Amino acid sequence: MTELPNSTDRKMGLVIDLDTCVGCHACVISCKGWNTENYGAPLSDQDPYGSDPSGTFLNRVHSFEVQPQACGTQPAPAAQLTHFPKSCLHCEDAPCVTVCPTGASYKRVEDGIVLVNESDCIGCGLCAWSCPYGARELDLAAGVMKKCTLCVDRIYNENLEEIDRVPTCVRTCPAGARHFGDLGDADSDVSKLVAERGGFDLMPEMGTKPVNKYLPPRPKDQIEDQIDILAPLLAPVTGDAGGFMGWLDRALDKIPGGAN
Amino acid sequence: MHPAPSVIVFTTLSGLGFGLLIFLGLGLPDVTGMVAFVFFAIAYALAVGGLLASTFHLGHPERALKAFSQWKTSWLSREGCCAVGALVAMGLYGFGTVFLGTAWPLVGLIGALLSLATVFTTSMIYTQLKTIPRWNMPLTPALFLSFSLAGGALLAGQETVATVLLIIAGGVQLAYWVKGDQAFAASGTTLATATGLGNGGTVRAFEPPHTGTNYLLREFVHVVGRKHSQKLQVIGFALGFALPVLLLVLPFNGLMLKHIMAAVAVLSHLAGVACTRWLFFAEAEHVVGLYYGKR
Numbered sequence: 001m002t003e004l005p006n007s008t009d010r011k012m013g014l015v016i017d018l019d020t021c022v023g024c025h026a027c028v029i030s031c032k033g034w035n036t037e038n039y040g041a042p043l044s045d046q047d048p049y050g051s052d053p054s055g056t057f058l059n060r061v062h063s064f065e066v067q068p069q070a071c072g073t074q075p076a077p078a079a080q081l082t083h084f085p086k087s088c089l090h091c092e093d094a095p096c097v098t099v100c101p102t103g104a105s106y107k108r109v110e111d112g113i114v115l116v117n118e119s120d121c122i123g124c125g126l127c128a129w130s131c132p133y134g135a136r137e138l139d140l141a142a143g144v145m146k147k148c149t150l151c152v153d154r155i156y157n158e159n160l161e162e163i164d165r166v167p168t169c170v171r172t173c174p175a176g177a178r179h180f181g182d183l184g185d186a187d188s189d190v191s192k193l194v195a196e197r198g199g200f201d202l203m204p205e206m207g208t209k210p211v212n213k214y215l216p217p218r219p220k221d222q223i224e225d226q227i228d229i230l231a232p233l234l235a236p237v238t239g240d241a242g243g244f245m246g247w248l249d250r251a252l253d254k255i256p257g258g259a260n
Numbered sequence: 261m262h263p264a265p266s267v268i269v270f271t272t273l274s275g276l277g278f279g280l281l282i283f284l285g286l287g288l289p290d291v292t293g294m295v296a297f298v299f300f301a302i303a304y305a306l307a308v309g310g311l312l313a314s315t316f317h318l319g320h321p322e323r324a325l326k327a328f329s330q331w332k333t334s335w336l337s338r339e340g341c342c343a344v345g346a347l348v349a350m351g352l353y354g355f356g357t358v359f360l361g362t363a364w365p366l367v368g369l370i371g372a373l374l375s376l377a378t379v380f381t382t383s384m385i386y387t388q389l390k391t392i393p394r395w396n397m398p399l400t401p402a403l404f405l406s407f408s409l410a411g412g413a414l415l416a417g418q419e420t421v422a423t424v425l426l427i428i429a430g431g432v433q434l435a436y437w438v439k440g441d442q443a444f445a446a447s448g449t450t451l452a453t454a455t456g457l458g459n460g461g462t463v464r465a466f467e468p469p470h471t472g473t474n475y476l477l478r479e480f481v482h483v484v485g486r487k488h489s490q491k492l493q494v495i496g497f498a499l500g501f502a503l504p505v506l507l508l509v510l511p512f513n514g515l516m517l518k519h520i521m522a523a524v525a526v527l528s529h530l531a532g533v534a535c536t537r538w539l540f541f542a543e544a545e546h547v548v549g550l551y552y553g554k555r
């Protein structure tokens with residue numbers, strides 16, 4: 001049903017650490033793999049080996065460059081690169097749910113996960129229009145809306161080892177940049193992490209109240225004048241060589257085609 | 261937004277069709293028999309033709325019946341319910357005028373109100389979307405309603421009313437363009453709020469997530485050149501409003517000439533509205549484009 005629940009028992013979601021993500025896209029691939037082989041219609045590709053490949057993904061990693069403002073202490077600050085994984089944020093006030101005409105999109109009361117019932121979806125695309133984050137993609141082969149399920153078929157799956165009962169992106173991330181847990185419980189590890197690191201919402205002005213949180217990149221160390229502590233020891237002792245070596249140096253310089 | 265032909269055809273034709281139904285329901289013109297049949301045939305062809313076109317872009321049109329279920333929250337569902345209600349009520353009213361020679365005013369009034377509600381609900385599908393600032397303003401319903409009423413009056417042969425409504429609709433369109441150009445900036449959404457990285461400096465999209473295109477870019481990112489859009493604005497405004505008004509106020513002698521000019525006015529209006537509707541979609545920018553460094 002497309003009426004949003006007033007509250008959910010738990011708020012399961014992800015915390016993504018923008019400081020730690022190295023931009024390897026491993027989560028993108030494991031997501032595509034798991035969600036093609038398991039719950040719902042597979043994530044199809046169009047023209048995968050041709051000249052214009054495209055396909056459905058539930059998680060994509062952008063890269064942004066942040067150029068700090070020049071100031072007195074740092075007249076020419078270095079730009080900073082941030083890799084930025086983005087998938088459904090399982091919003092509390094999910095506009096994608098209320099716009100759906102069929103009731104295919106819904107938010108679960110028990111854990112707050114936003115899902116699409118694929119057998120009810122008419123593929124009108126309106127939910128994707130209403131999502132500010134580009135978290136929903138209409139699968140061209142299946143004609144239904146696809147989105148992150150928070151790996152609902154893993155997190156409660158008793159056929160899996162306990163360690164694997166987390167979303168596949170979290171399990172796969174080699175840098176430990178993705179964390180999974182109950183953001184409605186102030187004592188959970190993820191909530192503590194958010195509090196400690198100043199986790200924030202994407203586009204808060206949209207009023208979607210995302211459950212997923214992002215942790216900001218930590219401030220970078222300053223690049224000092226002298227980077228290499230060995231450099232002073234390796235400095236040339238004299239500027240201009242004299243004697244035979246000096247003569248040889250000058251003579252070699254005169255030969256046409258030399259390096260200088 | 262990608263200006264999908266099916267959606268442009270749908271909103272243009274059905275807006276006009278439901279506009280005509282509004283006037284027919286109010287007994288303007290007060291016709292019966294064969295003449296009424298022609299009027300109703302035109303109105304239904306436009307309204308139903310438009311609705312059918314709108315199903316072409318669905319992934320699963322065979323499940324369309326499910327779309328009537330969520331009227332409590334969904335404007336798209338409400339639109340479906342209002343449209344069916346309007347078509348049923350006006351069908352009943354039309355049956356009375358065409359075959360029995362009697363108009364049931366109450367049925368006509370209900371049909372007219374439901375037709376008006378259909379146009380309003382259509383406009384709210386777009387207006388509700390905060391993600392598309394150019395649509396997310398009160399002028400959007402004003403635009404759809406004034407267009408539908410002006411077109412309906414024109415088709416219904418209500419010359420004086422049509423002239424006034426066309427001038428109003430033209431004015432709303434101009435205001436919509438002026439306001440719309442400022443809407444994205446006024447929404448306050450930027451790449452800085454989208455990424456939360458603004459505190460560190462100026463944020464720039466450095467690398468997209470993939471080398472090819474995807475559903476989001478195809479659906480939401482469509483760039484219209486400034487010059488191109490200005491040209492289309494002039495053409496749309498001239499054909500949609502200026503020319504029809506001119507044809508309505510110029511004194512033509514002879515019934516035949518008058519009818520021909522009315523037909524020209526209708527076709528010109530239709531072409532103009534289609535043109536401005538193309539712009540309505542093509543110029544609308546979705547905030548998700550920010551993540552891709554595009555708008």
Ligand code: SF4
Pocket residue numbers: 087088089090091094095096097114130131132133134135136147208
């Ligand atoms: S991120 Fe988008 S798809 Fe996910 S709940 Fe929020 S609005 Fe819906």
Ligand code: SF4
Pocket residue numbers: 099100101102103104105116120121122123124125126127128144145
């Ligand atoms: S595409 Fe499917 S899930 Fe999305 S709004 Fe339409 S019917 Fe609902």
